Amino acid sequence: MKLIIDTDPGIDDAMAIAYAAAAPEIDLIGLTTVFGNTHVHQSSRNARFLVHKLGLDVPVAEGARCARGAGSHDPSAHVHGSEGFGDFTDVPQIGSNHSLTAAEFLVAMAREHKGELVVCAVGPLTNIADAMQLDPAFTRNIKRLVIMGGAVFCPGNITEHAEANIYHDAIAADEVFAAPPETVLVGLDVTLQTLYEAADFEALAGHSTDIGGFLRDISRFYLKFYKEIGGLEGCGLHDSTAVIACTHAPMFGMVETGLQVVVDGAEIGATRPDPSRPGIRVCRDVDGAGVVSLFTERVASLP
Ligand code: RIB
Ligand code: CA
Numbered sequence: 001m002k003l004i005i006d007t008d009p010g011i012d013d014a015m016a017i018a019y020a021a022a023a024p025e026i027d028l029i030g031l032t033t034v035f036g037n038t039h040v041h042q043s044s045r046n047a048r049f050l051v052h053k054l055g056l057d058v059p060v061a062e063g064a065r066c067a068r069g070a071g072s073h074d075p076s077a078h079v080h081g082s083e084g085f086g087d088f089t090d091v092p093q094i095g096s097n098h099s100l101t102a103a104e105f106l107v108a109m110a111r112e113h114k115g116e117l118v119v120c121a122v123g124p125l126t127n128i129a130d131a132m133q134l135d136p137a138f139t140r141n142i143k144r145l146v147i148m149g150g151a152v153f154c155p156g157n158i159t160e161h162a163e164a165n166i167y168h169d170a171i172a173a174d175e176v177f178a179a180p181p182e183t184v185l186v187g188l189d190v191t192l193q194t195l196y197e198a199a200d201f202e203a204l205a206g207h208s209t210d211i212g213g214f215l216r217d218i219s220r221f222y223l224k225f226y227k228e229i230g231g232l233e234g235c236g237l238h239d240s241t242a243v244i245a246c247t248h249a250p251m252f253g254m255v256e257t258g259l260q261v262v263v264d265g266a267e268i269g270a271t272r273p274d275p276s277r278p279g280i281r282v283c284r285d286v287d288g289a290g291v292v293s294l295f296t297e298r299v300a301s302l303p
Contacts (some may be wrong), residue, residue, distance in 0.1 A: 001025055001026055001027060001107075001118055001246060001247055002005070002027050002029050002113050002116050002117050002118065003020060003026050003027065003028050003117075003118050003119075003120060003243075004028075004029060004030045004032060004105075004106060004109060004117065004118075004119050004120070004250055005017060005020060005028070005029055005030070005031050005046060005120045005121075005130065005243065006031075006032045006033075006034060006063070006106070006119060006120070006121040006122065006123060006127050007032070007033060007034070007043065007089075007123055007124060007239070008034050008035060008036030008037045008038055008084075008101065008120050008122070008124070009033075009037070009038070009043055009046040009047055009050060009084055009274055010036065010038065010043070010080050010084055010122075010123070010239070011036065011037075011080050011081075011084075011086055011219060011221070011222040012036035012122075012235065012236065012237065012238045012239045012240065013046075013084065013122055013123070013239050014050055014085065014214075014215060014218065014242045015032065015045070015196075015219075015237065015239065015240050015295070015299070016050070016087035016120075016122055016191070016239035016240040017047070017050050017054070018050070018054060018204055018211050018215060018238060018241045018299050018302060019244070019295055019298055019299055020300055021054040021055075021056055021302065022158030022298040022299050022302050023132065023243075023247065023298055024248070025094070026243075026247065027057065027060060027185050028056065028058055029109060029169025030058050030059045030060070030061060030105060030109060030223060031047045031051065031059070031060045031061070032060075032061045032062075032063050032099070032102035032106055032156065033047050033060060033061070033062050033102060033123075033128055034063045034064050034123040034126055034127050034164065035064060035066055035067075035073040035075070035123075035124065035168070035267065036067050036073075036075070036076050036085035036123040036124050036164070036168050037079065037080040037084055037123070037244060038070075038080065038083070039073065039077070039141070040063060040064065040073075040074060041058055041060060041062070041065075041286070042075075042083060042084050042091075043062075043084065043123070044060055044062045044097050045091055046083075046091055046183065047060045047083050048093070048094050048095045048096075048191075049091050049092060049094055049190055050059050051094075051095070052094045052095065052273065053211065054211065054302070056059045056251075058235050059098040059105070059276050060095075060097055060098060060102050061098040061104070061105035061106075061133040062095060062097045062101065062102060063101060063102025063103060063126065063127035063130070064102070064124070064126035064127055064130065064169075066126075067124060067126060067168060067169035067170075067171065067172065068126065068129070068171035068172050068175075069090055069091060069171060070075065070169075071198075071221060072093065074109060074287075076158075076164070076221065078224070078225065079223065079225050080221070081218075082129050083137055084199055085218045086217070086218040086219065086220060086222060087218070087220065087221050088214075088217060089096040091138030093238075093284070094207075094280065095224050101129055101130075102130070102131075102187075102203045103130035103131040103133075104126040104134065106119065106127065106128070106131040106199060107134050107135040107141075110131075110135075110138050111135075111137075111141055112209065114141050115141070115143055117141070117142050118142070118143050118144045118145075118146060118246050118302050119142055119144075119145050119146070119147065119244055120145075120146045120147075120243055121145065121146070121147045121149070121165075121242075122147075122148040122238070122239035122242055122243075123165055123168075124165050124166075124167070124168040124169040124172065124173075125147065125149065125165070125166070125169055125172045125173045125175075125176050126130055126169045126172045128145065128147075128172070128176050129169075129171075129172035129173075129175040129176050129216040131171075132175065133175075134177070134277055136219050138181070138219055139179065139181035140181070141179065142181050142182075143182070143183045143255055144181065144184065144240050144246070145176075145181045145182065145183045145184070146183070146184045146185070146186060146243075146245050146246050147176075147183065147184070147185050147186065147215055147242065148165060148186050148187075148191065148238050148239050148242035149163055149165035149166045149173065149185065149186075149187060149271075150165075150166050150185050150188070150189075150240070150251075150271035150282075151163040151165050151187050151188040151200075151270075151271060152185070152187055152200065152259070152271050152272075152273065152282050152284075153189050153256075153284060154187075154188050154192070155169030155188075156188065156270070157188055157270070159267075159268075160220040161189050161266070161267040161268075161269065161270040161271050162262075162267070162268060162271075163187055163264070163269070163271070166269045166271055167200035167268065168269075169270050169298055170229075170261050170262065170263045170264075170269045171261075171263050172266075173261045173269075173271075174260060174261035174263050175196075176258040177254070177258070177260060177261060177267045177271075177280070178260075178277060179278065180278055180280050181257045182214045183270075183280040183281065184245055184249070184252075184254065184280070184281045184282075184283065185259070185280055185281070185282045185283060186242040186245045186252075186283050187271070187282070187283065188236070188238075189282070189284055189287065189288035190235045190241060190252065190283045190284070190288075191237065191241045191242075191284060192236050193286050193288035194215065194236060194240075194241050194286065194288045194290075194291045194295075195232060195233070195234030195235065195236060195291055195292075196219075196234050196235040196237050196295070197223075197233050197234035197239070197294060198219075198220075198223055198234075200234070200292070200296065201215065201216035201219050201223075201298070202216060204216065204299060204300055207300035207301075208235070208299060208300050208301070208303065210302070210303045211303060212299060212300065212302065215299070219235065220302065223235055224237045233250050236290065237291060237295055240273065240291070240295050241286065241291050244291050244294060245283065248291075249292065251286060251287045251290050251291060251294075252281070252283045252286050252287075253284050253285030253286070254281040254282060254283050254284065255281070255282050255284050256279040256280070256281055256282070257274070257275065257279060257280070257282055258273070258274040258275055258276060258277025258278055258279055258280070259271050259272065259273065259274055259280060259282070260272050260274040260277060279300060
C-alpha cells in the first residue's frame with residue numbers, strides 16, 4: 001500500500017511513523033507536515049529527523065503553519081514538549097524540506113499514483129482541505145483518507161466536546177467532511193482502547209534498542225501528562241492506530257454516517273453525526289489488544 005502520512009510530530013506521531021517504517025504492507029512515499037503538537041517548522045524538522053533515524057528515503061513536504069482564518073498557532077507544549085519530542089529538545093536539523101508544499105505534494109502524488117494512494121492524516125486537517133481546494137480531483141484520485149481525529153460517541157480530549165486534531169482546525173475539518181473522499185475516521189472512540197504503558201515501552205526498547213529506546217525515552221513526558229491529567233497508566237496509540245487501520249480494517253468495527261464539525265462557540269471542534277452529508281466510515285470498536293501487540297511486534301523488529 002502506497003501511503004503518505006500527514007503529521008505533526010509529536011510523540012505518538014513518531015511512534016506511528018516508526019510503525020509505518022516497520023510494516024511490510026506499507027510503501028511510505030512521503031511525509032507532509034502540519035502545525036498542531038508543534039509549530040510546523042518543528043514538525044518538519046522532527047519528521048526529517050525521524051526519516052533519517054529510521055533509514056528511510058522519503059521526502060518531507062511542509063504544510064500549514066496555522067488553522068483556517070487564524071494568524072498563528074500556540075502548540076500545547078505541556079503534552080508533547082517544547083520541541084515535540086518530550087524531554088528530547090536538542091533535535092538536529094537533518095536534510096531539507098521538499099520544494100513542494102504539503103498540499104502540492106499530496107495533489108501531485110495522488111495524480112501520479114491515481115487510485116492507489118492512501119493518505120493517513122494524524123494532525124489538523126488543514127493540508128487535506130488545502131489539497132482538496134487546490135485540485136478538485138484530489139478526492140477522486142486518492143484511494144482512501146484515514147483520519148486520526150474526532151470523538152463521535154465519546155468525550156473529547158482537548159475539551160470535553162472536541163478531539164485535538166479536529167479542534168485545532170475545525171473549519172478545515174468541516175470542509176473535508178462536507179465533501180469527503182472515501183474516508184475512515186479513527187477517533188478517540190477507539191484510540192483510547194489502545195493504551196501503551198511504561199512497561200510496554202521498556203519491553204519494546206529491550207528488543208529495539210535504537211528506535212524502541214528512542215520512543216521509550218520521548219514517551220516519558222507523554223506518559224506523565226496522561227497520568228497527571230487523565231489519571232491513566234498509559235498513553236493512547238492514537239496515530240499508530242490510524243496507520244494500522246489503513247492496512248488492518250477488520251480489526252475495527254465501523255458505522256457509516258455523515259459528519260459535521262461545530263466551527264464556533266464553546267463546543268468548537270465537536271464532531272456530530274449528520275445524515276445529510278456524504279457517509280464516511282467511523283470506527284466505533286477496535287481489537288485494542290490486537291493493535292497494541294501488532295504495534296509492538298512490528299516496531300520491535302527495528303534496530
Ligand atoms: O488527539 C490525539 C491527536 O492529537 C494525535 O494525533 C496527537 O498526535 C495529537 O496530534
Ligand atoms: Ca498527531
